[in-house]
Structure formats: structure tokens, C-alpha cells
Amino acid sequence: MKYDFNSRLKDIYANPLGHDIIFRLLLQTGISSSYINNPFVKNLKVKTLVLLLKSIDKEFIQAFLDLLNRNNEQSVKDSSTVKKAWWKEAVFYQVYPLTFNGGTLKGITEKLDYLQNLGVDALWLSPIYDSPNDDNGYDIRDYQKIMKSMGTMKDFDKLLSEAHRRGLKLIIDLVVNHTSDEHKWFKQAIKNKTNKYHDYYIFRDKKNNWTSFFRGPAWNYYENINQYAMHLYSKKQMDLNWDNPDLRKEVINMIKWWLEKGVDGFRMDTINTISKMDGLPDGNEKIGNLIGFTGMEHYFYGPHLHEYLKQVRKEAFEPYKAFCVGETPGIGLELSKLLTNESRKELDMIFSFDHLETPGHKRYDNYEYDLNFLKKYYIDCIENGGKGNRLTLFFENHDNPRMPSKVSKDCTYSRYISKLLAAMQLTLVGTPFIYQGQELGETNKKFKSIKDIKDVEGINLYNELLKTKTPKEAFDVILCGTRDHARQPINWKDAEKNEVHEFFVKLIRLRKKSRVFVYGDFRAVHKKSKNLFTYYRSNENEKFYIECNLCNKIISRPNSHEKRSLILSNYEQIDKQLRPYEANIYKVQ
Ligand code: ISL
Numbered sequence: 001m002k003y004d005f006n007s008r009l010k011d012i013y014a015n016p017l018g019h020d021i022i023f024r025l026l027l028q029t030g031i032s033s034s035y036i037n038n039p040f041v042k043n044l045k046v047k048t049l050v051l052l053l054k055s056i057d058k059e060f061i062q063a064f065l066d067l068l069n070r071n072n073e074q075s076v077k078d079s080s081t082v083k084k085a086w087w088k089e090a091v092f093y094q095v096y097p098l099t100f101n102g103g104t105l106k107g108i109t110e111k112l113d114y115l116q117n118l119g120v121d122a123l124w125l126s127p128i129y130d131s132p133n134d135d136n137g138y139d140i141r142d143y144q145k146i147m148k149s150m151g152t153m154k155d156f157d158k159l160l161s162e163a164h165r166r167g168l169k170l171i172i173d174l175v176v177n178h179t180s181d182e183h184k185w186f187k188q189a190i191k192n193k194t195n196k197y198h199d200y201y202i203f204r205d206k207k208n209n210w211t212s213f214f215r216g217p218a219w220n221y222y223e224n225i226n227q228y229a230m231h232l233y234s235k236k237q238m239d240l241n242w243d244n245p246d247l248r249k250e251v252i253n254m255i256k257w258w259l260e261k262g263v264d265g266f267r268m269d270t271i272n273t274i275s276k277m278d279g280l281p282d283g284n285e286k287i288g289n290l291i292g293f294t295g296m297e298h299y300f301y302g303p304h305l306h307e308y309l310k311q312v313r314k315e316a317f318e319p320y321k322a323f324c325v326g327e328t329p330g331i332g333l334e335l336s337k338l339l340t341n342e343s344r345k346e347l348d349m350i351f352s353f354d355h356l357e358t359p360g361h362k363r364y365d366n367y368e369y370d371l372n373f374l375k376k377y378y379i380d381c382i383e384n385g386g387k388g389n390r391l392t393l394f395f396e397n398h399d400n401p402r403m404p405s406k407v408s409k410d411c412t413y414s415r416y417i418s419k420l421l422a423a424m425q426l427t428l429v430g431t432p433f434i435y436q437g438q439e440l441g442e443t444n445k446k447f448k449s450i451k452d453i454k455d456v457e458g459i460n461l462y463n464e465l466l467k468t469k470t471p472k473e474a475f476d477v478i479l480c481g482t483r484d485h486a487r488q489p490i491n492w493k494d495a496e497k498n499e500v501h502e503f504f505v506k507l508i509r510l511r512k513k514s515r516v517f518v519y520g521d522f523r524a525v526h527k528k529s530k531n532l533f534t535y536y537r538s539n540e541n542e543k544f545y546i547e548c549n550l551c552n553k554i555i556s557r558p559n560s561h562e563k564r565s566l567i568l569s570n571y572e573q574i575d576k577q578l579r580p581y582e583a584n585i586y587k588v589q
Helices: 009-014 016-029 033-037 046-052 058-070 105-110 112-118 153-165 184-189 196-200 245-261 285-291 305-320 333-340 371-384 403-407 414-425 456-465 471-481 499-513
Strands: 092-095 122-125 142-146 169-174 178-180 219-222 227-230 237-239 265-268 323-327 349-351 431-435 521-525 532-538 543-549 564-569 583-588
Touching (some): 009 016, 016 285, 016 333, 112 153, 112 499, 142 153, 184 196, 196 245, 305 333, 371 532, 414 543, 499 564
Parallel strands (some): 092 431
Antiparallel strands (some): 532 543
């Protein structure tokens, strides 16, 4: 199907890429996604929409239509059944090695009993490789060497064998969209334009208007060769040229080297950005202003993405039956099906970020997260996700502030919110990924000044904000969204006496005992009730009813004559009404 100004919105929305772009645009602008389902709106032609909405300019729409016509993949046929797999049954735990326990691999090994007692089944380690740490290890200098401060390869081998001895799987972070500018490949690449490593990266005589996720142009200039090199992230993270088959081969061989050591799989860092639009065309400035990064429409879902993912899976993962979860900023529900449906043989799961901010908000905005949006998001994903796709269930990671602090600025209910979120994370349909400290009810840090901020993204944004704001105004913005909140050392003192920890242990134990939470059916009830999220999980043997109060006020509990027995609550005992952020799990008789 070719898309143009005579196309109807419903046809564009039926296209996976069109669906996700419209969903993302509505999310960024805060316009309700229900408009797109309105019979009048969905039958509008694009040209009529442009006439009606003066704010949308034709160039913006043309860029969108061009993108659709270049990526004209239609929806994938869903699988008829849900295939079982260890990574669908597992509860994952993300370790940020730099601050987990003393910043060493030995420190992680010391905590394996704690993790086993928590009940998790698999660990994801953020980068552990040799790095100058410009982006805390996501700027790799040597893929096959351990970061000196973290220990040695012998320490890693010990950690891996001790994890396996306890029945824990271990996956590592694969950062192959870019390397550090101190990587030996890049050091060769900038020597001259003729050596083979030069084409491992993206060099051009002229730069385009793309900007970095960490502010400023996405290019460094190298005078000795009079060329620019691309970096979508920090100035020291140089994008690899995945269009070069020799580079792809190098990456595949490195992956196999780690698989030979026995790792169980990978989390693939910003993996959807590895394929850039041929010719590296300028980004549409209006789209750039809206989403915050210029050019993203030309690489968040590039022309060869599926081809490269299929090759990596076929040549590296499949021979070892390795697991892979892709980190895919900008990818929504429909595109995720094209990346993770088992028929596609690309990724097993992805991390989509559409739920991490509510409509009209960005991470650095000062607002309180309304959990009613999370309810709507998960009902939509679960009811429309398909049997051939597995949702990742996460609220936190090393790139985002602590979720309880996003929900409520005051700490009155933060422990109840931590437990409410845990109840949803461990009873909804999908694979839970717990981020270190979440099980202890960690909240944002009270940083005092920009001196406390270490993250390259936050520092760069602060310096850019100073062009238009006072230092205090700029710091207040950073305080809302800095990734530093989630990167603080964990306080292990009395960790297991913590009420949030205890609740996580009980929840994970319940999930293990009752497979209904892994493969069972989901049915949301009271969908239209504000601040109330209630749903059933059921299979032929068991049925559970979960009720959540999504706000800081007491709300009524819906009447029911159903015979239920309370299994778990984040309050001491049940009351007539639902108290602030109350979460209860019942077994239905
Ligand atoms: O935090 C973000 C920028 O606003 C996210 O968009 C994030 O940069 C993006 O999801 C990719 O994140 C991954 O790659 C980055 C690294 O800084 C992040 O820590 C990592 O999770 C570059 O390697």
C-alpha cells in the first residue's frame, strides 16, 4: 500500500510503523489515543487533517509519509498458542555493577545468595567491560576485557559459575550500536580514510542536522582526515557502521566468544538504532523539536534493522540457544511484534519505553505520574499484544528515576507505592525485570547541586539549559529526570528486614507456585473506573483477583459476592474501602 495525502488515518494506523508513530505523537503531545479510534477521525484523509489542524505543516506530514512508504511492512500474523520458554517464566533482576555492591564482580558474587533468596531466576548485568566510563561503561573500549575497577575475567568466570550453581541464568549487556572512541578499531579508523577500520564507523565529509541523545550535534570533527564521525550518544561513543559486513562479522564473533564462556544471553543496548537511513538525510526539524532529538525518524527503525537482527540471531544466538532482549527506544507495541514475534527469528523480547512517562510529559518534566495511564497502557498491551509476543514488565532501570518518586513527590506513601507496583509487575502478563534497589523501596535522591550529578546526559543537558535558565532553574530540571537517581550505591544494611523486600519475596514465591501468573489468561474488570485497576488471572486450575487503588485517596471497593480468600496485601489487614495505593491479591474459590 502506498501512503499519500489521500490516505485515510485508519489505513495509516493499520500499518505497524504508522500505528506506533501516531501513538508516540499522541503520547508526546498529550492528546488522548481514543481520538484515533473515533469513526469520524479515523476516516479522515491526511489532506483534510492538514486543513483542519493548521499547526501541522505539510513538510512534517510528507516526512512521515515518506518514512511509511520506505518501511512498508504490514502486521505479522500472530501465533496460535503461547510457546513455553524459560525466559517467559523467569523473574529477571538488573544489576548495575558500578554501584550494586562495591562496584566489583566479587561484590555481585557475594550477593548471589541474597538474589537467590529473593527468588529471582536470571540476572542482567549492565556493562562490565573495559571502558573510560564516559557513559558509565556504555562506551566500550575492549569487548573482551573486564573493566579494571570491577576485577578480572577470572572474577567474571567465578561469578558466572556461582550463578549457574545456584540455578541463576546470567545475561550480559551487548553495546554494539557504538564503541568508545578509545576502542582500537576507532583509533585505527581516524588515522586515515583507507584502512579497513575506517569503514567500521560512520564518517562523512559533511555532517547532517542530526542531534545526539546527549545534546548537541551527533558528529565529531577530525581535522587530520577532514571528516566528521557520527555519535548518537556521547562524544566518546562512536556509532558503528552496521552496513559493513566485516563489522557485523566482528560483532558476531565477539558475541560467540561470550556464548562460548557460557553466558545465557544478552540485553542489546539501543539495538533498534543500528541501521541508519541510506544517505543519512536531514531530520525534520519539527519532528526533532517535538521528540527532542533531530533525525530520529531516520534511525529508530532503519531500513536494514530486521536483516541485521536476523543475521545476528542465526549466526550467533541460535547455535547456542541464547536469549536476547532488545532495548528499543521509540519502538511501540505494533513494531515490537515485527521484532519479537517468534516467527520473525529476530529478538525474544524488547524494552519499550512508551509507559515510562504519561502523555504530554518527558522524563525531565516536573509532574506526578498518574497510574491510571499505566492501567490503560497495560490493558492495551496485554489485550492487543498477541500470543506470539512476550511483554517485558518493568518500571525502573539505570536510565530512569525511581518510579515511587515519579508517582508521588512526597514520601508519605512511597513504600505502599513500591509494593503496589510490585504487585502489578509480578501478576500482569509478561516477564518481570526488577531493577536493583526496587525490591528495597528505593526512591529518588535529594541531590543538592549539579556537583552531585555524574551522568553525562544530565551534565550536558544542564549546560544547555544554562543558555536560557538560571543555575537553580536548570538544576531543578535535572533533579526531576537525572539518571543518577537510579545509579546510587545500594544500602545493604538490614536489606532483608525491609517490608518492601519481604513483599517482593512473597510475590515472587506466589508467582513461582502458581504458573497462572506466567501463562494464565488475563481479564480486566471495571476498566472505566478511575483510580481502580482490577483484573483476573486464571487457568484451568486456579483463578486470582487483583485489586489496586491507583491514587492517594480512599476509594470504594466494587461490590462482589464472589468467594475470595486474601492471599497478599500491601496493608496490614483488609478494610471496607481501598486505602491509598492499596494492592490486594485474592484467590477466587
Ligand atoms: O536515557 C535515555 C536518553 O534520554 C534513553 O533514551 C537511553 O539513552 C536510550 O534508551 C538508550 O539507552 C542505552 O544506551 C545509551 C546508554 O547511555 C544507556 O544507559 C543505555 O541504557 C548509550 O549506550
